[in-house]
Amino acid sequence: MEHLNKTTGLLIKNNSFIGSSVVFPYEGEFLCLTAGHNLYGKKFDQIPDLTEWRVSDYKGVLHTVSQCIGDVNFARENDIVILKLECNSNLELFHCPQFYTVSKNPAHSFFFRGKYETSKFPVTHTNLQFINLCQNNIHKFYCKIEKALLMNNIYQSGSDWLGGWSGSGLFLANHDKLICFGVMIEIPNKGNDGQLKFTSISAIDKLDVKLNIIESSALDFDNKLLASSVNSIFEQTDDKAISLWENDEGNKPQLDYIVDKLTKVYSDDRLEIMKRNAIRRLLVGKAFLYSELRKHEIIYDQYNKAYYAYDLDDLEVNANTRTEANSGLKQIKKEYEDYLISCLGDVLGLDDIKILSNYGISEWISNCSLSFIKDE
Structure with missing residues (x-):
């Protein structure tokens, strides 16, 4: 897809790759959507020093992080945050996707884009399908993915070697517009279930940044x-x-x-x-x-x-x-x-x-x- 690459951001802390993200211009600002635990740690027990963080764009340009929107309590509950970036290039080089609540329609297929730690470049995986919402948080949901995609070259499944996927954007397949539903937050059971866990963009409504989020019912017959x-x-x-x-x-x-x-x-x-x-x-x-x-x-x-x-x-x-x-x-x-x-x-x-x-x-x-x- 033409603009997909422009939205892929890589989180860097002290020159080390940490996770993936979705970067986009919005109302004159440069924003970054990612998993909360990328900043606050898997146990949400870390306080990020933003001076140590950078986001690398699709051209390899590094952008400094000026603000993290979503405190540790919000991140612990929803595992999603927005970062404000100091754009070190031209905002016109980037693309803002359309944001929708997650579609539960079985007719719709998804794909995600991100980078895992051992890969040189971001990858795109297709043919994901919505399974169900999480019982303890309506903003979190599971998608089905081909289990083989979660295996490495020695047929070992697990989230360890796939580290870095957290924060990858989830998008709608077969559409001429780039439509984002949220970000990946977890590979449950080390991938043995053939499932991925995501947080919906709808969780952002609780924060000060008001994105234009559209109900997915508008896609039911597009x-x-x-x-x-x-x-x-x-x-x-x-x-x-x-x-x-x-x-x-x-x-x-x-x-x-x-x-x-x-x-x-x-x-x-x-x-x-x-x-x-x-x-x-x-x-x-x-x-x-x-x-x-x-x-x-x-x-x-x-x-x-x-x-x-x-x-x-x-x-x-x-x-x-x-x-x-x-x-x-x-x-x-x-x-x-x-x-x-x-x-x-x-x-x-x-x-x-x-x-x-x-x-x-x-x-x-x-x-x-x-x-x-x-x-x-």
């Missing part, structure tokens, strides 16, 4: 988040996928309906192209509906109601010629798309609605719902 998944569906629905569907004996009844109906609409030289287009719309729409939209139960239910309500209408096209059949099919497409916009326009983008509209029409062509009838 068109920008969805875009990468939709693009992936289109890429997977290539000519090979269409041919595989067409050659599957189990799809023969649907294929026969498609060929029979489209023969009444299109000329022979266009029939093959339009047949494959109909199959493509079936495959894209079905994948979109069941792999993406179904993750959002309320929207999925709204779509189903709209689909079946419209399906109750008389879907017949009276036509004596292909021109009339084509005109009638276009009219049904337009009416159905307008109907979906009226039902789902507040929660779905026009591109998403067009996918569902094309899917519905192709589905009706491939079964007995839509008919072309000649006038007697």
Whole structure:
């Protein structure tokens, strides 16, 4: 991601690497978000001398620490603090992420970026999933991570060799904006459970620094988040996928309906192209509906109601010629798309609605719902 590297900060105490952090400009100041125990010690029994501390940015420039926001009691409870830095370069070189409360939606995947003590450079690990909130603190939560990522080259799991990850920022995957949820604070049970523990940015609300923190519910159906998944569906629905569907004996009844109906609409030289287009719309729409939209139960239910309500209408096209059949099919497409916009326009983008509209029409062509009838 373009700006991710710009937010990675490394905490240095007397020239020794201590932990990771998220650095960002905010309202003219240079701030650093990190785990509280990085400053106060694992037992929260140390008083940091800020003159000993520096934060190294993505260019290797060191910035002095002028203030620690979050006293030892706050840090002990929430294990997160904000440091104010004296910027020794240009603030415009850095990027402020958007801050959200942690998303509990299983459709969302996370990644984090930080450095462990034995690595030369920061690393990024992906495919983290939210598990649950901590019982004793609503600002702390667990994420699942592939256990193999917590093993070293001699297959030894543990938090010892991974020292330095504390303070790493947790971000939302598959989004065009850089969205931060909080920082890592612990590797429970030395990594043997395949879990990481984080503190949510929401804990910062208790401090004097008022970041603009957005509720994660705003991400539950974000068109920008969805875009990468939709693009992936289109890429997977290539000519090979269409041919595989067409050659599957189990799809023969649907294929026969498609060929029979489209023969009444299109000329022979266009029939093959339009047949494959109909199959493509079936495959894209079905994948979109069941792999993406179904993750959002309320929207999925709204779509189903709209689909079946419209399906109750008389879907017949009276036509004596292909021109009339084509005109009638276009009219049904337009009416159905307008109907979906009226039902789902507040929660779905026009591109998403067009996918569902094309899917519905192709589905009706491939079964007995839509008919072309000649006038007697």
